Amino acid sequence: MxxxxxxxxxxxxxxxxxxxxxxxxxxxxxxxxxxxxxxxxxxxxxxxxxxxxxxxxxxxxxxxxxxxxxxxxxxxxxxxxxxxxxxxxxxxxxxxxxxxxxxxxxRGTHSIDLMVNIVAELVESGMSDEWISKNIGMDADELLRLKQISGLAALFKSREFSQAWAKQEDRVGDGV
The missing domain is CATH 3.90.1530.10 (Conserved hypothetical protein from pyrococcus furiosus pfu- 392566-001, ParB domain)
Incomplete structure (x- = not known):
């Protein structure tokens, strides 16, 4: 047959x-x-x-x-x-x-390790988070989790971070 x-x-x-x-x-x-x-x-x-x-x-x-x-x-x-x-x-x-x-x-499932590698390669080749999300069907949270799993700081190079740990200036007269 x-x-x-x-x-x-x-x-x-x-x-x-x-x-x-x-x-x-x-x-x-x-x-x-x-x-x-x-x-x-x-x-x-x-x-x-x-x-x-x-x-x-x-x-x-x-x-x-x-x-x-x-x-x-x-x-x-x-x-x-x-x-x-x-x-x-x-x-x-x-x-x-x-x-x-x-x-x-x-059909199986996607290996997390392989997905992390794919995301890393896409980021390193210059693809934006928006492009990755749109073209491989990931929402922003899933993409962020895969980047975090990778442990590679380079994957976050396009992200803006707050200055949460910046020193605050003492304010005069507020008892501080």
Whole structure:
């Protein structure tokens, strides 16, 4: 059996539906980042579906959030001509459920150490905090925490700090 990825086909958005068993959810910041990724890079991965011939419909096994982006973003939908890149798998419902869970869990998580290194490289190459936040989907607090973890003072070179430890002049007549 060849892998499904060798048979990507464009499918009209209206012929695709969500499944009823996907436990995965994406937080709003990551959903915005996914939308930005699709807007900037296009669809780089097809969604995985099961084709239901009697209904002429495709049910999503993996890719619900990529599908949601197209459904909710008129500009992306228009750019793509209302077509989603789809691969299909032929499995019974139990195995489709297992596939959904495997796809969700196989994505992994980001290593903090590697993220610290990436942020350090971006800062050292001259990227602003605003650029980093916008382009890799971090809020200001997360970016600050990664910089703090690094322990590199150079990562804070563009920050302004208060003079909290500056000596106050004695005020005359206030009993000090």
């Amino acid at each position: 060849k892998s499904p990825v060798y048979n990507v086909r464009p499918v009209p958005l209206e012929k695709i539906r969500a499944n009823s068993y996907n436990p995965n959810s994406v937080a709003p910041p990551e959903m915005k980042l996914l939308e930005k990724s699709i807007r900037e890079d296009g669809y780089t991965m097809p969604i995985v579906c099961y084709y239901i011939p009697e209904e002429d419909m495709y049910e999503i096994v993996d890719g619900f959030h990529r599908w949601t982006v197209m459904k909710n973003c008129k500009d992306i939908r228009e750019r793509e001509g209302g077509m989603m890149p789809v691969v299909t798998i032929e499995k019974d419902i139990s195995n489709r459920m297992a596939s959904t869970i495997r796809h969700n869990r196989a």
